[in-house]
Amino acid sequence: MSTELDRLTARARVHAALGDPSRLAIVDTLTLGDASPGEVGAALGLPTNLVAHHLKVLTDAGLVIRGRSEGDRRRTYLRLVPETLAAIATPALPAPExxxxxxxxxxxxxxxxxxxxxxxxxxxxxxxxxxxxxxxxxxxxxxxxxxxxxxxxxxxxxxxxxxxxxxxxxxxxxxxxxxxxxxxxxxxxxxxxxxxxxxxxxxxxxxxxxxxxxxxxxxxxxxxxxxxxxxxxxxx
Structure with a gap:
């Protein structure tokens, strides 16, 4: 029962994270490719402080992860976690025979x-x-x-x-x-x-x-x- 409650809590957190139009737009932006925080802000017309806030919420919900650039090590790129996104769409069911x-x-x-x-x-x-x-x-x-x-x-x-x-x-x-x-x-x-x-x-x-x-x-x-x-x- 506690495992199921934990799963529901995680799904609710993802739903809450997606409840803001700007965060949903960020997820849409990352659906087809990765981007740096600056590129996300430029694409959506969001100031740096708002991008940072929204990315923290998305990261805490497990929707987005950061990775260091293999080129310019000072730059980070954002990547969507599709498994987290898919988990909110349909509740898990045990496989039947x-x-x-x-x-x-x-x-x-x-x-x-x-x-x-x-x-x-x-x-x-x-x-x-x-x-x-x-x-x-x-x-x-x-x-x-x-x-x-x-x-x-x-x-x-x-x-x-x-x-x-x-x-x-x-x-x-x-x-x-x-x-x-x-x-x-x-x-x-x-x-x-x-x-x-x-x-x-x-x-x-x-x-x-x-x-x-x-x-x-x-x-x-x-x-x-x-x-x-x-x-x-x-x-x-």
Missing amino acids: RVVFVCTHNSARSQLAAALWGRRSRIPTASAGTEPARRVHPRAVRVAKAHGLRIDPRATAHVSDVVRADDLVIAVCDNAHEHLTGDAGRRLHWSVPDPAPADTDEAFEAAFTQIAARIDRLAPVLDHTTPHTEDGRHHD
């Missing part, structure tokens, strides 16, 4: 999510429903095919037959989220509107787009923390 997407009928959203996940991540995936239908919705199959993905129209399943204790379960609908039981710490909820009532290709495409955007945010985070064997392969 598998990601399971769940919706009510396992006929559209969870199927699309699992198909997309299989393309975007090396972590194994599955899908299930709290009240599975007999078949996958034809429009879900069609939208998946339009994006180069394949869904077996007969492959629906109940959560009790699919979900294991070490899975990360992602409920892609509100009803499923509200009916799921088990360890809440191993679950996420994506409130994706059900496209079935509208029953149009546009509604299913909208669900696909929203799920794809969420997967694009989550997959790199989990893939980054996934354990590998010594030869670099993922543990299945």
Whole structure:
């Protein structure tokens, strides 16, 4: 618990450091290349005393480090620490053995999510429903095919037959989220509107787009923390 609190405190410090427009501008300036304090001040039109103040805040937050010039040893250059910046964007999650997407009928959203996940991540995936239908919705199959993905129209399943204790379960609908039981710490909820009532290709495409955007945010985070064997392969 103390480790998690320390992590939150560090992230809050970074957020606070970036809360000033001038400091944010300094970070933007250093994103693409290093610069001396004087060069930063000249680029942003800031006086020396303000540059010194802002750099101290950024340095204390771990966002910027200084290095001595290998040429003129009297000069220092500032370098952005991208790892610190990245740490505030997404909270750390333990790497799961598998990601399971769940919706009510396992006929559209969870199927699309699992198909997309299989393309975007090396972590194994599955899908299930709290009240599975007999078949996958034809429009879900069609939208998946339009994006180069394949869904077996007969492959629906109940959560009790699919979900294991070490899975990360992602409920892609509100009803499923509200009916799921088990360890809440191993679950996420994506409130994706059900496209079935509208029953149009546009509604299913909208669900696909929203799920794809969420997967694009989550997959790199989990893939980054996934354990590998010594030869670099993922543990299945």
